[in-house]
Amino acid sequence: MTIAILATMVTVWFVVQGAGGLFGAEDTLVRSVCNLGMVPGELTRMAPVGEAVPLGDGLACVVDRDPINWFTPLISMFLHGGWAHLVGNALFFWVFGNNIEDVMGRGRFLAFYLICGLVAAAAHVAVDPSSPIPTVGASGAISGVMGAYLVLFPRVRVRMFFFFLIFWKVIPLPAWAVLLWWFGMQLLSGLPQVLTPSPEMAGGVAVWAHIGGFLAGVLLVRLFEDPVLVRRRLLLSVTDA
Numbered sequence: 179m180t181i182a183i184l185a186t187m188v189t190v191w192f193v194v195q196g197a198g199g200l201f202g203a204e205d206t207l208v209r210s211v212c213n214l215g216m217v218p219g220e221l222t223r224m225a226p227v228g229e230a231v232p233l234g235d236g237l238a239c240v241v242d243r244d245p246i247n248w249f250t251p252l253i254s255m256f257l258h259g260g261w262a263h264l265v266g267n268a269l270f271f272w273v274f275g276n277n278i279e280d281v282m283g284r285g286r287f288l289a290f291y292l293i294c295g296l297v298a299a300a301a302h303v304a305v306d307p308s309s310p311i312p313t314v315g316a317s318g319a320i321s322g323v324m325g326a327y328l329v330l331f332p333r334v335r336v337r338m339f340f341f342f343l344i345f346w347k348v349i350p351l352p353a354w355a356v357l358l359w360w361f362g363m364q365l366l367s368g369l370p371q372v373l374t375p376s377p378e379m380a381g382g383v384a385v386w387a388h389i390g391g392f393l394a395g396v397l398l399v400r401l402f403e404d405p406v407l408v409r410r411r412l413l414l415s416v417t418d419a
Contacts, residue, residue: 212239215312224308257314294322301390318391325395
């Protein structure tokens with residue numbers, strides 16, 4: 179299922195989003211983000227119809243009441259805003275996803291992934307319900323997978339790449355340290371948006387989607403894990419050691 183989800187994201191990127199302009203019209207990417215991305219103000223109907231958000235040279239995304247808007251929290255999970263966005267999400271999902279799937283099984287993992295993504299979308303809408311800015315990306319759902327990893331495999335070593343001026347080094351760190359540091363950075367980035375909200379803070383990275391997805395993963399993982407698969411994985415870990 180991890181591979182299937184990755185394949186879906188890549189297929190959507192090429193077929194629906196034109197690979198960021200490599201295939202099809204140059205505005206294919208912008209149109210996909212505008213028409214299929216999740217706009218909080220469209221879901222809550224707090225953004226006025228006709229409000230426009232610039233998305234490029236001579237292009238703007240206009241708030242509407244299209245029926246497809248109700249499905250955008252799900253659709254937007256398979257869309258991305260650029261090559262770096264796609265590759266970054268794919269990398270994190272590949273590192274953490276297959277391990278979580280191993281202890282849930284394919285069906286449970288898919289349900290867990292989608293639910294975490296929808297919780298992440300709800301968190302983003304709750305923080306800025308009138309925003310007319312479209313949001314895309316799988317990072318909310320992937321954050322849920324990372325939260326599950328923190329609960330199930332806190333002591334597993336994760337290799338982190340560090341770059342110091344002209345030197346670089348790969349350092350293995352425990353997963354709990356890496357994931358809690360990442361979560362702390364999301365909180366530090368997101369708190370100003372809640373404490374002192376302003377239009378300038380409405381754009382950029384949807385950190386509250388990350389926070390909501392991560393917490394959903396922490397809270398829901400025990401409901402979705404398969405005890406038989408967990409025991410099997412633990413036995414394999416002991417054998418490998």
